[in-house]
Amino acid sequence: MTKVPELFGSLVFDESTMRELLPKDAYRALKAAIAQSKPLTPDVANVVAAAMKSWALEKGATHFTHWFQPMTGITAEKHDSFISPTGDGRVIMEFSGKELIKGEPDASSFPSGGLRATFEARGYTAWDPSSFAFIKDNTLCIPTAFCSYSGEALDKKTPLLRSMEAVSRQAVRVLHLLGKTQVKNVKSTVGAEQEYFLIDKEVYLKRKDLIYTGRTLFGAEPPKGQQLEDHYFGAIKPRVAAFMQELDEELWKLGVPSKTRHNEVAPAQHEMAPVFNTTNVATDQNQLAMELMKKVAARHGMVCLLHEKPFAGVNGSGKHNNWSLSTDSGENLLDPGSTPYENAQFLLFLAAVIKAVDDHQDLLRVSVASAGNDHRLGANEAPPAIVSMFLGDELTGILEAIEQGSGYNSKASSEIAIGADVLPTFPRDNTDRNRTSPFAFTGNKFEFRMLGSSFSVADSNTVLNTIVAEALSLFAADLEKASDINAAIADIVARTMKEHKRIIFNGNNYAAEWVVEAEKRGLLNLRSTPEALKRFATEQNAKLFEKHGVLSRTELHSRQEIFFEGYSKIIAIEASCLVSITRKRLLPAVLEYSKELAATALAKKQLSQAIDTGVEERQVTKLSALATKLDEKLNQLITAIADSEKLSDGAELADFSHDKVFASMEALRIVIDEVELIVAKKYWPVPTYGDLLFSVQ
Numbered sequence: 001m002t003k004v005p006e007l008f009g010s011l012v013f014d015e016s017t018m019r020e021l022l023p024k025d026a027y028r029a030l031k032a033a034i035a036q037s038k039p040l041t042p043d044v045a046n047v048v049a050a051a052m053k054s055w056a057l058e059k060g061a062t063h064f065t066h067w068f069q070p071m072t073g074i075t076a077e078k079h080d081s082f083i084s085p086t087g088d089g090r091v092i093m094e095f096s097g098k099e100l101i102k103g104e105p106d107a108s109s110f111p112s113g114g115l116r117a118t119f120e121a122r123g124y125t126a127w128d129p130s131s132f133a134f135i136k137d138n139t140l141c142i143p144t145a146f147c148s149y150s151g152e153a154l155d156k157k158t159p160l161l162r163s164m165e166a167v168s169r170q171a172v173r174v175l176h177l178l179g180k181t182q183v184k185n186v187k188s189t190v191g192a193e194q195e196y197f198l199i200d201k202e203v204y205l206k207r208k209d210l211i212y213t214g215r216t217l218f219g220a221e222p223p224k225g226q227q228l229e230d231h232y233f234g235a236i237k238p239r240v241a242a243f244m245q246e247l248d249e250e251l252w253k254l255g256v257p258s259k260t261r262h263n264e265v266a267p268a269q270h271e272m273a274p275v276f277n278t279t280n281v282a283t284d285q286n287q288l289a290m291e292l293m294k295k296v297a298a299r300h301g302m303v304c305l306l307h308e309k310p311f312a313g314v315n316g317s318g319k320h321n322n323w324s325l326s327t328d329s330g331e332n333l334l335d336p337g338s339t340p341y342e343n344a345q346f347l348l349f350l351a352a353v354i355k356a357v358d359d360h361q362d363l364l365r366v367s368v369a370s371a372g373n374d375h376r377l378g379a380n381e382a383p384p385a386i387v388s389m390f391l392g393d394e395l396t397g398i399l400e401a402i403e404q405g406s407g408y409n410s411k412a413s414s415e416i417a418i419g420a421d422v423l424p425t426f427p428r429d430n431t432d433r434n435r436t437s438p439f440a441f442t443g444n445k446f447e448f449r450m451l452g453s454s455f456s457v458a459d460s461n462t463v464l465n466t467i468v469a470e471a472l473s474l475f476a477a478d479l480e481k482a483s484d485i486n487a488a489i490a491d492i493v494a495r496t497m498k499e500h501k502r503i504i505f506n507g508n509n510y511a512a513e514w515v516v517e518a519e520k521r522g523l524l525n526l527r528s529t530p531e532a533l534k535r536f537a538t539e540q541n542a543k544l545f546e547k548h549g550v551l552s553r554t555e556l557h558s559r560q561e562i563f564f565e566g567y568s569k570i571i572a573i574e575a576s577c578l579v580s581i582t583r584k585r586l587l588p589a590v591l592e593y594s595k596e597l598a599a600t601a602l603a604k605k606q607l608s609q610a611i612d613t614g615v616e617e618r619q620v621t622k623l624s625a626l627a628t629k630l631d632e633k634l635n636q637l638i639t640a641i642a643d644s645e646k647l648s649d650g651a652e653l654a655d656f657s658h659d660k661v662f663a664s665m666e667a668l669r670i671v672i673d674e675v676e677l678i679v680a681k682k683y684w685p686v687p688t689y690g691d692l693l694f695s696v697q
């Protein structure tokens, strides 16, 4: 194997490649364009494109594509080859600056939430030079933003980039007020820990529900699940280890700094975490990681499941979004530092996050809402649907002391006086861990743990950046008026605590008492996706996104429409899949097994009336009753589906899909799982949970 440092980034047209291959002026112009988020001039673009082309051809690329992130949540690419016929039966390989900078894919088949009706079908993609081009499948991939011709964002990346600018603007404004006038920009950073399941391909192919919906729609609990807690951090099986090794190598080639790998809590569940990066790059890299997990698994005869809840009864999969803010000189603004001055700055940014999370619980909740994630959030699993923050006792204690203007007695028992203009020094990294919190401070960053495993991290970070930008802008306005900056900071921190401390909860977020307590505190508890989505395009949120230039009203409304629609479609697919499997496979299996039992009983009786056929009779009786119930629940589901098809309003349909269609699926599932436990293995037509969860040995 090539040495890792040589392998790393070998398929990326990155900083060092650019420096090596571009003429000095072009390199400088490109760097300046990236730093200022400005477009390239046609001349520079041509030079960059030419260098990129020769580099890509040398690496075996035959095609190029604008790689973008439509509202489907996954990535899209349409390959064009470099060939250009010369007229004499030959071709040359061409790639122009124009082709690098802008593409014009047909936008009409991507979700647009109504934008398509009012605007041209054509969309265009524009290079995001802050994310490097790379080679995948012999194709030069150019990371791009995707917009309609009139400039509306049709993707997840455009608002993310806008939100990064918004938070940078406000953070720089605050830092300048604190005297750090040398800071030119601030970047939000993200490290996305990715959970996934691996199962054997042969077994997978026998579960149509997994194939069509990514999750099992039924399945009785296996005798062994995660009770023994023997999988978490356990020794990695050779087949999985081989997968992980190849995955890391593939990721490294693409410059994704995959760092950690381990077994997770549920059987067959694992995790990968990279070293963090700027938010837009981390988003691209997480998309690549998810794509590669699927590809590499296939090479090892396995399937990688990224669904939030592939199996009921064992843990689902999430994505931990580690987030922070960092200046252009690399200073982490959520690092407490070790001097009172650094602390003042830290406490101010910390206060901004506290205010942001409390004021905009709704948006954070919306950003993690999906049919898949509904199985995790608030469903007796980590984390709950209620947004709250964990700060740890030490930090909470300090903030409370500032709020009360009193001294704080730190755990290290060094008395710290807090006056109006003196902020405390306190021990770093004294945060204990609370694994149950949806939004936890972990030493020098926040870990937002509510994201689902299949999510693009773009939406949550767009929200995080925007809401923190808003809090910072309000603080900046106060600081601009202040005569004594330290007193003003202390005042802001104290006021933030007074107004927003309800959002801080250091206890067990899974406990039933928390739900009651959270309600008393007036925190939102949006239990399902439809409930959450209704909170998205409110007037308050429209103003917020508009103020920071992240989403226009039209974009916001279209996104809400897309999310409603997406949710209802997923439920509809799951429902029709369950109907079909129940009808075509499960019900027939029950009837067949009953027939076999009845035939056995009859045969025995024919042989001799004295033979006991009690077992067969009791089983047939039980099965017949269950078959009736199965049929009844199946018909209720069919009716619910038919009724849902009469609805056209997005919100109404989503509500109905949740309250009626999904509920009917759950009711049917209960009967199926009961039946599965009785029907003989040889008659049960699909692999069981045991077969699936322990398929990779």
Ligand code: ADP
Pocket: 189, 190, 191, 192, 193, 273, 274, 275, 276, 277, 322, 323, 324, 325, 332, 442, 444, 445, 447
């Ligand atoms: P933990 O013990 O909380 O899992 P790690 O140090 O392993 O902490 O980090 C988890 C993730 O957080 C990694 O992806 C890491 O790169 C990321 N991370 C660390 N520092 C930052 C930061 N300043 N901004 C964003 N992500 C970060």
Ligand code: MG
Pocket: 193, 320, 447
């Ligand atoms: Mg973590």
